[in-house]
Amino acid sequence: MKITNKTEILNLLEQEDDIINPLGFKHNNGLLKKDMNKKINEIAGFCEQILKVVRKFDKDKEIVFLECSCGKSYLSFVLSYILEREFNTTPFFFGVDTNKELIERCEEIRSVLGYKNMTFKHGRTIDFTPDKKVDVVIALHACNTATDEAIAKGIKIGAKYIMIVPCCHGQLRSQIKSHHPLTNVTQFGLLRYKFADILTDALRSQFLLGNGYYVELLEIVSPKLTPKNILISARKIKGRNKRNLEGYYELGSMFNTNFGLQEFFQERSSNDTLVCTC
C-alpha cells in the first residue's frame, strides 16, 4: 500500500492519465484544467479519509459504496482506481443523482474505463434501493437537503459508515432570524449565514449520534480552498434508539427551527424533486 495521504493521492492523479483523462481533468495539451483544481483537491482530501476507513475492513471483503448526489461520480471513479491499483481490492459502487444527463455521463466514463463494478441510477437518493448491502455511504457537496437524504438513506440501510461533505446549507437560514437565545448574533446577515451552517451540521451530527453512530467532524481541505470543506464522518457503533435523539430535538427547539431529517423516517406525502441552488 503506497498511498496514504492527500498529497500522495494528488501526485498519483496528476501523473496517471488513464484515470485523469476520462474524467476530463486535463486539456488536450496535457495540462490540468485550472477550474478542476479545487475539485481534484476536494476529492483527494475526501479519499484520504475514506482510505482510513477502508483499512478497517477485511482485505478480502468487497466494500460496497453508495455515492449520493454523485454528479459525474469523480469521487467514486478515483476511489475505485486507487483501491484497485494500490490496495489490490475491487470495491462496488452505486451512484445516484437526480440529473439524468450526469448519470448518462457516468455510464460513458465507466464504459471508457472498462469498470464493471459500478451501477448508476437516476433519481433521488431517498428513493434509491440498493440491491447489495451498502457498507459506506459517501456524498460530496450534495446540495442543501440532498445531504440530509444521504444521511437518512445511510441510517435506513444500516450503513456501517456515513461520510458526508455538505454543500450549501439553505434550509435554516431564514428560520433563525428570531425567537431564540442568540438573536443578537443572527441579526447580522453574514453571521446568520455562517451560524446556519454550523447549526445545520450540528443537527446532522446529533441526529447521527442519536441513531447509534460515533461522529467526528474534520476538514478535508484548507478553508482557503473552499469553506465547504467539513466532513461529517459517522461510524455505526450501536442500534437505533429514539431516546438518544434528545440532543437533536433539544438543539432544534433551542433555535426554534424545523429541521427535516426525522421527516425522512415518516411516510412521505409528496415526491417533490429538489432544485439545486448552489
Ligand SMILES: C[S@@+](CC[C@H](N)C(=O)[O-])C[C@H]1O[C@@H](n2cnc3c(N)ncnc32)[C@H](O)[C@@H]1O
Ligand atoms: C454540487 S453537485 C455535486 C456533484 C458531485 N458530488 C461532485 O462533487 O462533483 C450536487 C448534485 O446533487 C444532485 N442532487 C440534488 N438533489 C438530489 C437528490 N435529492 N438526490 C440525488 N441527487 C441530488 C444534483 O443533480 C447535482 O448533481
